Amino acid sequence: MLRKFIFLHFSTAFSPKVHTISSPLIRINKFQSQMGSSSGSSPKLLFRQLFEKESSTYSYLLADASHPDKPALLVDPVDKTVDRDLSLVKELGLKLLYAINTHVHADHVTGTGLIKSKAPGVKSIISKASNAKADLFVEPGDKICLGDLFLEVRATPGHTLGCVTYVTGDGHNQPQPRMAFTGDALLIRGCGRTDFQGGSSEQLYKSVHSQIFTLPKDTLVYPAHDYKGFSVSTVGEEMLYNPRLTKDEETFKNIMANLNLSYPKMINVAVPANMVCGLQDVESKAG
Ligand SMILES: N[C@@H](CCC(=O)N[C@@H](CSS)C(=O)NCC(=O)O)C(=O)O
Numbered sequence: 676m677l678r679k680f681i682f683l684h685f686s687t688a689f690s691p692k693v694h695t696i697s698s699p700l701i702r703i704n705k706f707q708s709q710m711g712s713s714s715g716s717s718p719k720l721l722f723r724q725l726f727e728k729e730s731s732t733y734s735y736l737l738a739d740a741s742h743p744d745k746p747a748l749l750v751d752p753v754d755k756t757v758d759r760d761l762s763l764v765k766e767l768g769l770k771l772l773y774a775i776n777t778h779v780h781a782d783h784v785t786g787t788g789l790i791k792s793k794a795p796g797v798k799s800i801i802s803k804a805s806n807a808k809a810d811l812f813v814e815p816g817d818k819i820c821l822g823d824l825f826l827e828v829r830a831t832p833g834h835t836l837g838c839v840t841y842v843t844g845d846g847h848n849q850p851q852p853r854m855a856f857t858g859d860a861l862l863i864r865g866c867g868r869t870d871f872q873g874g875s876s877e878q879l880y881k882s883v884h885s886q887i888f889t890l891p892k893d894t895l896v897y898p899a900h901d902y903k904g905f906s907v908s909t910v911g912e913e914m915l916y917n918p919r920l921t922k923d924e925e926t927f928k929n930i931m932a933n934l935n936l937s938y939p940k941m942i943n944v945a946v947p948a949n950m951v952c953g954l955q956d957v958e959s960k961a962g
């Protein structure tokens with residue numbers, strides 16, 4: 676059953692009842708059945724962490740390497756590194772299906788639009804709550820399937836209104852350990868700022884504590900940025916050592932209200948561009 680559907684809602688606090696599958700999801704189901712399912716044994720995750728140095732952004736390539744078609748997706752691609760990323764996809768013999776964002780980024784232009792123009796057939800994905808354009812919209816509890824692997828969607832608003840965290844799983848045994856792609860909600864020893872794009876420190880505190888810190892402690896934390904040279908953390912490590920999120924809520928709100936960060940240099944270009952998949956000048960084609 677799990678492997679039949681690209682998106683299935685978990686029964687979570689967000690979605691106590693089974694979700695009705697809407698039309699874009701049916702489209703993916705059709706593709707999924709065309710691709711067929713793999714051997715029935717545990718899928719083999721292919722994983723690469725990729726870095727864009729100007730914006731200190733991490734993108735992530737994931738694929739089910741045990742599936743004959745090696746279906747793949749990119750999380751948070753950057754426009755400047757699209758050629759590098761697509762070359763890697765080709766070299767590894769992967770079939771890129773999705774280019775997905777954790778949120779509408781404010782500091783760089785997403786690579787999703789460019790990927791769609793260079794690799795026709797790739798679908799862009801973002802949360803419905805982001806109000807941005809994309810081919811497919813995800814909601815809390817949805818699963819984005821990739822062969823026998825999937826990413827579960829968890830709503831983690833607070834940095835922006837539409838932020839989500841994607842958590843790995845598979846239709847067989849849970850790969851150990853899980854991986855959480857936290858976007859800017861949770862950074863290593865930090866977190867996303869909350870002073871624009873519908874940000875709220877109260878909401879971010881609740882999101883991280885209810886949706887990320889409830890994951891198994893060995894869950895690997897892969898953020899969208901790092902400014903200190905870190906590449907990966909774990910839920911347990913951040914629960915112990917995150918200098919902001921280990922504090923009580925009032926202290927956290929006070930810290931966030933006094934960050935005194937200047938706005939990202941590209942905010943006025945990046946946000947409008949990312950609302951349309953990075954295709955700033957061709958809004959009608961965006962998706
Ligand atoms: N200097 C950079 C922007 C740095 C920044 O504001 N980063 C964001 C994530 S990108 S929206 C953030 O939330 N930072 C939190 C922190 O504590 O640093 C630029 O000009 O682009």
Ligand SMILES: [Fe+2]
Binds near residue numbers: 859867
């Ligand atoms: Fe951000």
